[in-house]
Amino acid sequence: MNAPAVPLALALPLPGHRAVDLSLTIAEDLPCYWSTHQPFQHKTWTWFADRPNSSGSVYNRGGPYTTRWMAIDEHTGTHFDAPSHFVPPPGSGLPHAGPAGEISAERVPLEQLMGAAAVIDVSGLPLAAEGGVSTLFGSEVITAWERAHGRLEPAQVVLLRTGWDRRYLRGADGDGYLYDVVVTRKSPGWPAPDVSAIETLLDRGVRCVGIDAPSIGAAHDGAAVHVCGLSSGMVFVESLTGLGDLPARGAWFCFVPLRLEGGTGAPGRAFALVPAG
Structure with a gap:
């Protein structure tokens, strides 16, 4: 005998909201993994x-x-970067080593991966003229959003909408998502924040940033922003999709990763609760 169905309105923690799935489907014929990795x-x-x-x-x-x-790979499909992804452990003698290097996937608290969403739309930025290169945007994009929507608050989750997820297609049609950016370099990369943008978000108390592109970092040099954010205990949720279905303010975001011991990150399911109507 089947259990009685639970009405969706009762299942959601915020009445009057609808659930929006922000996760990519992963499959062998989709560009769900970094093109030079597993x-x-x-x-x-x-x-x-x-x-x-x-x-x-x-x-x-x-x-x-x-x-x-x-x-x-740990960084397949919609996934997050734990601080240990780019920060070596203390005592290793490596550049940028520090305490954040001991924060692996299972040590990131769930509450850091959820919160009120602030969606910043950068999909209108022009792409770089050179293949394999990302257009960078800085703190001015953050402050411009704040003038329109109010100052960012501590513990908010900032979601960067680039529109890159529209390139996530099956087979050769999906080469423009990542392969033709980082391997053949026939295509320019996704818009990406620079260090000044990450520093501004840290200053506002933001500790979780998401993006609907394969990486928070630029296609041509992703290390700087990763080190800046992750060494300060920030985490990044990458390869999101559907951010166009969210308002600039008013949605509640959640990412639930695998609890992977020692993981530099982990795949998971991302969703938002959006006011209905």
Whole structure:
């Protein structure tokens, strides 16, 4: 017997809101992984019954069920960067080493990955003329948004809408999302914040920033903004989608990653609760 359905209005923690999924679908034919890193693979381990096939057989390995295994990079699909992603641990003797280097994925508190959303739209910025290069924007974009929508507040989640997610397509059509930016360098990169923008957000007390592009950092040099934010305990949620469905203010954002011990980041599910109507 099926359990009785729970009305959506009762399931949501904020009555009068609707849920908006901000997560990319991950699949082998989608550009869900960094083009020079571990490719995403998703394969059948066991099937309900043996099924010989010249292009790839599947087998029953012990029960009336099916399950699949994955080979997956920590930074696949919609994911977050923990501070340890770019900050070496203290005592390592490496550049930028510090206490934040000990904050791996499972040590990031969930409350840091949720909060009132402030959506800053930079999708109108012109792209760089050179392949593999991102257009950078600075603190002036942050302060301009504040003049229109009010000052950013501590613990808000800032979401940067670039519109890059429209390039997330299957097969060769999806090469423009990442491959043709960082490998062939035939295409310019996504708009990305510079260090001054991250410093301004830190000054406002923001500790979580999201973007609907493959990285918070520029395609041609992503290290500087990662080090700036992550060394201060900030985290980044990357490869979001659907930020155009959110208002500049008024939505509530949440990202729930895998609790991956020692992870430099982890995939997860991002969503927002948006006022209905």
